[in-house]
Amino acid sequence: MQVIDLAMRYGDKVALDGLSLEVARGSITAVLGPNGAGKTTTLETCEGYRRPQSGTVRVLGLDPVRDRRALLPRIGVMLQGSGAWSGARAVEMLRHVASLHAHPVDVDLLVERLGLADCGRTPYRRLSGGQQQRLGLAMAVVGRPELVFVDEPTAGMDPQARRDTWALLEEVRRDGVTVVLTTHYMDEAEQLADTVHIIDRGRLVASGSPTELTRGSQxxxxxxxxxxxxxxxxxxxxxxxxxxxxxxxxxxxxxxxxxxxxxxxxxxxxxxxxxxxxxxxxxxxxxxxxxxxxxxxxxxxxxxx
Amino acid sequence: MSTFTPQPGAAPLHRMIAAQALMETRLLLRNGEQLLLAVVIPVVVLVGGVAGSERVGLSFSDPAVDMFTPGVLALAVMSTSFTSLAIATGFERRYGVIKRLGASPLPRSGLLGGKVLALLAVEVLQALVVGGVALALGWNPQGGPGAVVGALLTALLGTAAFASLGLFVAGALRAEATLAAANLVYLLLMAGGAVVLPRSAYGSFGSVVQWLPSGALGDGLRAALLDGHVAVLPALVLLGWTALGTALTARTFTWE
Structure with missing residues (x-):
């Protein structure tokens, strides 16, 4: 995945100001930055929701806007915030998303792995925030994508749910899936990421592995x-x-x-x-x-x- | 091969549409208010209309149940394809469902196809319930090819017209405003739109309401089930509204 010189603005507000970054296949890459740094805008442009105002984005070699139909089955997306019918039951929702794919992951296995078995019949609106996020992650990986985008996967989660989420992301990467995540938790980036891109005010300020970034001084x-x-x-x-x-x-x-x-x-x-x-x-x-x-x-x- | 080893791919389009239709139908039927709108209100209007016109000695050229049933069927089509659809879609936008599905392999046409099939499934259920109650009240509908073709054609065109307008409302307004507007329009059209009562009941205003989608839907179903023929003008009016609703929706609808 490649982002070259991407610029986006909403009215007067500059969201991205000439951002360039690369993601290697099979890695976990964290886009780290404070709220408002442009993380979600970057992700949504890569997912094809937004058309780049200037600059170029290539995901798996495709243009996310022009080649959207070809790209969508190959990527998984976890949105920030919900993305499910409020009346749909947790497992029902996951089964529905699974049924849109040709070779989905076994839903029961995924439910168990993410600790969602207890709330499988609970309507989405009555799930806790952490359960909704884990369901969101499950919906992102259930279609066996080559690349998943996860936006703030553990924001507001309790420690156990966080560990389950991290373990799943590491397993997904081990099985050969590329993971791009945004976070404003540095422990999350340190723990998970092979590469960290630090962005601030729509610009890339540093890139490297967590060790490279934290080494280099006494x-x-x-x-x-x-x-x-x-x-x-x-x-x-x-x-x-x-x-x-x-x-x-x-x-x-x-x-x-x-x-x-x-x-x-x-x-x-x-x-x-x-x-x-x-x-x-x-x-x-x-x-x-x-x-x-x-x-x-x-x-x-x-x-x- | 491990659990998550990439093996991407969309399910075949017909399977995606079937899954989407099934999901949307289940959700429509699970919702209490929607069920009220879809089944309870039409049945109450039918029974109330028939009983009421007998009590006040209102007389039409046909028995009251024959006159009311096509209108109540039209009301049922309108409630599902306009009000239910608009409200459901408004909240889908609010909760990011459309955005979420927009990142899935389901194409826009598949989403739309699923919605239309779900509407038709609910309408079949409504027709069974309303028709059953009407038959119990002594409904004697016209038979013959003109009645069948006219009723199905009008119901389909009415669904298309109201669904395109419902999607326009849901795409243009916030979820709460959609909820209010869709219910308000439904009530206004039920009272003054020549859905349940024939245009002749509206006096000189009747020539205006025949151009409304509600009037056209009611006229078309009455022509089919009361007189046994296919009415052309209502069909054209509904086609016109469909074109308008589709154009408006295509220009304004956003997934967020």
């Missing part, structure tokens, strides 16, 4: 969680204790993150500071740069806006 993070709230002025006094190379960011009253050279002497100074301040560390976690840090570095803004 900077690491130390996350400190304590048992009682920090005393007032804690960030300033910790910064003074550690020197000018580090940045201290208070997360909440019980935890903070130190970004800088995470060497033994920094660790020792952090624990000495705790002793001086009379706070007891509950955990001291050493980490490398996360995708969130990468995004912050590239755009100067937090990802979860």
């Amino acid at each position: 900077v690491s993070t130390i996350r400190l969680v304590v048992t009682r709230p920090f005393p007032p002025g804690a960030p300033a006094s910790l910064t003074a204790a550690l020197g000018p190379d580090v940045v201290v960011r208070l997360i909440d009253e019980l935890s903070l993150v130190v970004t800088g050279p995470a060497d033994a002497s920094t660790l020792a100074r952090v624990s000495r500071w705790c002793e001086e301040q009379g706070v007891l560390p509950e955990s001291l976690h050493l980490g490398t740069r996360s995708l969130e840090d990468v995004f912050l570095d590239l755009t100067g803004r937090e990802l979860a806006v």
